Amino acid sequence: MSGIYIHVPFCKQKCTYCDFHFSTTFESYRTKMVETMQQELELRREYLTDTCLESIYFGGGTPSLLTLEELQQFFSTLHANFTLSENAEITLEANPDDITDENLANWRNVGINRLSIGLQSFKEKDLNWMNRAHSVQDALKCVELAKSYGFQNISVDLIYGLPELTLEEWKQHIALVLDMQVQHISAYCLTIEAKTALHKMVATQKIFPAGEDAQSDQFLLLIELLKTAGFDQYEISNFGLPGLHAVHNSNYWKGKEYLGIGPSAHSFNGISRRWNVSNNSRYIANFNTPKEWFEEEILTPKDRWNEILLTGLRTSSGVQFDQLIALQELPVSFQEKLIEFSANKWLEQTDNSIVLTEQGRLMADHIAAELFL
Numbered sequence: 624m625s626g627i628y629i630h631v632p633f634c635k636q637k638c639t640y641c642d643f644h645f646s647t648t649f650e651s652y653r654t655k656m657v658e659t660m661q662q663e664l665e666l667r668r669e670y671l672t673d674t675c676l677e678s679i680y681f682g683g684g685t686p687s688l689l690t691l692e693e694l695q696q697f698f699s700t701l702h703a704n705f706t707l708s709e710n711a712e713i714t715l716e717a718n719p720d721d722i723t724d725e726n727l728a729n730w731r732n733v734g735i736n737r738l739s740i741g742l743q744s745f746k747e748k749d750l751n752w753m754n755r756a757h758s759v760q761d762a763l764k765c766v767e768l769a770k771s772y773g774f775q776n777i778s779v780d781l782i783y784g785l786p787e788l789t790l791e792e793w794k795q796h797i798a799l800v801l802d803m804q805v806q807h808i809s810a811y812c813l814t815i816e817a818k819t820a821l822h823k824m825v826a827t828q829k830i831f832p833a834g835e836d837a838q839s840d841q842f843l844l845l846i847e848l849l850k851t852a853g854f855d856q857y858e859i860s861n862f863g864l865p866g867l868h869a870v871h872n873s874n875y876w877k878g879k880e881y882l883g884i885g886p887s888a889h890s891f892n893g894i895s896r897r898w899n900v901s902n903n904s905r906y907i908a909n910f911n912t913p914k915e916w917f918e919e920e921i922l923t924p925k926d927r928w929n930e931i932l933l934t935g936l937r938t939s940s941g942v943q944f945d946q947l948i949a950l951q952e953l954p955v956s957f958q959e960k961l962i963e964f965s966a967n968k969w970l971e972q973t974d975n976s977i978v979l980t981e982q983g984r985l986m987a988d989h990i991a992a993e994l995f996l
């Protein structure tokens with residue numbers, strides 16, 4: 624089974640740390656954008672070898688800005704072109720300020736059964752410098768409101784490693800989220816991406832980033848507290864109650880097929896990776912002309928090997944040797960590295976898999992890169 628990702632490239636305002644693709648001035652062409660995305664869904668039906676969908680994910684940008692009519696358009700095109708499996712996971716990313724009675728009722732009516740809510744922080748000062756559109760008050764009340772509309776599968780996003788965030792404050796943020804009794808938590812360490820407002824704020828010393836030790840301490844506290852509360856850390860940044868791990872994102876890490884719709888969206892079908900142009904006007908203007916609105920790369924066995932390591936090592940199930948051996952024999956240098964990393968207690972080996980230890984997870988990308996072909 625496959626998944627569909629729908630990238631909604633609109634936001635109310637620009638968060639200072641964000642380097643995703645979105646626009647804050649979209650009203651003049653939002654109808655055209657939504658129409659073009661319907662066309663893409665129809666045109667690219669054949670990209671997936673299996674059109675039975677296990678998951679649909681509205682991400683962005685800010686999909687909670689879609690109107691009821693726009694959502695209905697998406698669902699009508701999806702139903703006309705794909706088969707939704709029974710119990711398909713249908714997620715909508717939502718910002719706390721969009722979680723209103725009216726929106727929640729609409730989302731339930733169109734078939735959304737999972738919300739991913741960007742809480743990020745419970746400190747007003749942080750929400751201000753991050754230029755988030757919501758307040759701490761919005762963050763505190765939105766989950767309860769969503770539950771009152773029957774949402775029983777709710778994920779929240781938090782950011783740690785923020786400037787001046789103390790370990791005690793971070794502990795309180797985790798406690799607040801645990802009190803909300805959500806089913807899933809994604810927690811990301813703040814990264815300072817090039818070309819963002821935050822990058823400029825750091826360069827001009829308006830903001831002083833947290834140190835690596837503070838970030839590691841917060842990450843380790845997160846793992847400890849969520850584990851005690853019964854959450855599985857099934858991927859470095861993702862924690863779910865047993866049986867409630869995110870289906871859509873898990874399928875990315877398992878190497879399953881997915882179709883990405885909208886500007887900047889990526890797709891993968893086992894043979895190729897494809898990514899749409901990260902520009903709203905070029906996506907719309909080029910869609911019906913011979914001009915390219917996407918790029919594509921056919922994956923070599925080396926590309927697949929490296930991807931399996933990069934994604935698999937982030938998960939609690941790790942990387943299966945079978946997956947790698949299907950591409951080529953394990954090189955001697957690879958086996959030597961495994962011995963070295965096992966001795967460092969960065970990973971554990973079984974007969975058929977390698978899984979990172981807690982210590983190893985702090986440097987997952989580095990370890991994966993060392994094992995690349």
Ligand code: SF4
Nearest residue numbers: 634637638641683684
């Ligand atoms: S709302 Fe989300 S996508 Fe939009 S700018 Fe903020 S973090 Fe980025």
